[in-house]
Amino acid sequence: MKIQLTINDELTSTEVHIHTPQYTEKIEKMMHVLQTIQTPTTIDGYVEQTIHFVPVQDIYAVYAEGAKVYIQTNEDEFEVKRKLYEVEDLFAHDFVRVNKSTLIHLQKLVSIQMGKLGTTEAVLSNGVSIHISRKYMKELKQKLGIGRDGV
Secondary structure (H helix, E strand, C coil), rough: CCCCCCCCCCCCCCCCCCCCCCCCHHHHHHHHHHHHHHCCCCEEEEEEEEEEEEEEEHEEEEEEEEEEEEECCCCEEEECCCCCCHHHHHCCEEEEEEEEEEEEEHHHHEEEEECCHHCCEEECCCCHHHHHCHHHHHHHHHHHHCCCCCC
């Protein structure tokens, strides 16, 4: 891999260009790392007419209920004025989707419990259990680096 840095004082922002003969998993990981550098550290959460700036590290889960999206911290719950997929894209490095309507913060995950009849639950550090859909289990394992698909 060849790395080149060009400093141009006429630019107003940093640009990263990747030139590659093919799209590989390494390229995808590199792009992911570069995108996470720009990840915000807070998100705006609403309770009635008050806007709170919630630190991402305080969020345990993000879920959609009807047309609304909520973030859960250890003590509070806030409405978010974004779609679930927008929050997922914004915080792709820290969160993973575990079912159709829920994202969990990877740093808040304590264990994965395999239940009878094929049910699987994510247990968060605040004691909350969230159902993991089979559809999203592979991505969760990949993000955690576990199982056959983990590395």
